[in-house]
Amino acid sequence: MSGGGTEIWFYHLERSTLDQVLPELLDKTLQRGWRALVRIADPARLDEIDEHLWTWRDDSFLAHGRAGQDHAERQPILLSQTGENPNGAQALFMVDQSDMGPVEGYERCFIIFDGRDDTALNHARERWKALKGQGAHLAYWKQSDAGRWEKAA
Template sequence: MSEAGSGEIWFYHLERSTLDQVLPELLDRTLQRGWRALVRVGDPGLMETLDERLWAWREDAFLAHGRADQPHSERQPILLTSDSANGNGAQALFIVDRSDMDASEPFERCFIIFDGRDEESLQHARGRWKTLKEAGANLAYWKQTEQGKWEKAA
């Protein structure tokens, strides 16, 4: 997805928060930037959970979104999908649950979100980092401080 000089790839290492706590915040910031988002999810159960979570994100707000397998998916500001098509013309790609990623995808930014408490996810993310680094990708690594704030560590 990112040869040297193209889009950024940001790794988010979850240690203190869960995916359903972090993802809505990142999606909200993405929309505030004027971008559309594509959330690639491999597990159908997780897709269902995220779909529900985004509608009930906060008491006073929700994140408008849709699923790629539903009508009018191309109009959605946030699109949940399990395939590689960029069905809503998104500028931001979110990779969760070790979903696939194509090295040639033309996104402004890719967020790879992984659970640092799960050894398999951690090893997968390390392997992905190494492969992308060797390919000359524009990488950043973010981790949470003890106060819950995100800090760029690499």
């Protein structure tokens, strides 16, 4: 599961929420010319993120679809609960401690976790330790006091 050449970036949320951070990261991913797959374990949370991406800014939305629906392979952003990659995404986003599964074939994997939640924080630490032991290409991003993302490891 090391991911070979896949970069695995941990995003430690402390000052912002997932609803604030995820759309920004997805927007940057699309600007890069990549497609994205967002893996979400909880069906209720998947519904929330689905709705939020359509309304994340007053002047913009993020076009997306759900795995298993018509034309999933055409979607620039695909929401899924499985490890499949039907839209050929280069970026994998994992939220809510979703199962990592294989990351081969992705350029970058984003593991986003809430540092204010002890369970999520401990899960991320264990995942980091396991991936590091497997020789994965890891980076750890944390928000500064000003709210900017800074690479901490």
